[in-house]
Amino acid sequence: MSVVKINVLTVPAEMREELERRFANRAGMVESSDGFEWFELLRPVEGTDRYLVYTRWRSEDDFQNWQKGMAFQRGHAQAAADAGRAGGQEQGPGQGQGQGHGHGQGPAASGSEVWSFEVVQSAGPKS
Numbered sequence: 001m002s003v004v005k006i007n008v009l010t011v012p013a014e015m016r017e018e019l020e021r022r023f024a025n026r027a028g029m030v031e032s033s034d035g036f037e038w039f040e041l042l043r044p045v046e047g048t049d050r051y052l053v054y055t056r057w058r059s060e061d062d063f064q065n066w067q068k069g070m071a072f073q074r075g076h077a078q079a080a081a082d083a084g085r086a087g088g089q090e091q092g093p094g095q096g097q098g099q100g101h102g103h104g105q106g107p108a109a110s111g112s113e114v115w116s117f118e119v120v121q122s123a124g125p126k127s
């Protein structure tokens with residue numbers, strides 16, 4: 001059964017463009033991670049002001065291995081550096097729940113939390 005892991009980001013209005021710019025320049029390493037199935041960055045339009053970093057994995061282990069692995073560290077090196085720069089004591093990704101997606105201007109998000117789901121049912125377009 002596939003699992004979905006969503007990083008839920010609270011992004012101040014003035015940082016939305018910067019967050020999307022940073023993701024546009026992302027490392028692109030997750031695509032070659034074992035068991036990776038899908039990634040989307042979802043911009044809020046209605047009902048919430050939080051961005052969702054949607055990922056789907058073949059299994060929980062595949063996600064855990066990615067999050068503990070080099071691809072996550074590399075994909076988050078900039079964010080960790082920025083989280084460190086922003087507050088010195090703030091933690092970045094891979095160092096526990098840090099603050100936001102950042103590049104040089106400090107973190108772009110002011111908060112993040114992870115939601116976990118199991119895919120019970122799914123459907124795609126009829127081919």
Ligand code: HEM
Pocket residue numbers: 005006007022023025026027028029030031039053055071075076077078079080083092093094096097098099100101102103112114
């Ligand atoms: C405090 C925790 C986190 C922070 C601050 C953070 C920050 C970032 C940043 C800044 C980037 C890429 C853009 C860049 O290189 O600057 C990124 C990429 C990414 N993040 Fe996070 N992240 C966190 C946790 C997570 C978690 C828990 C997930 C999974 C549910 C996740 C999923 C992703 C994915 C899939 C990418 C693209 C990686 C790639 O292109 O290889 N992040 N994150």
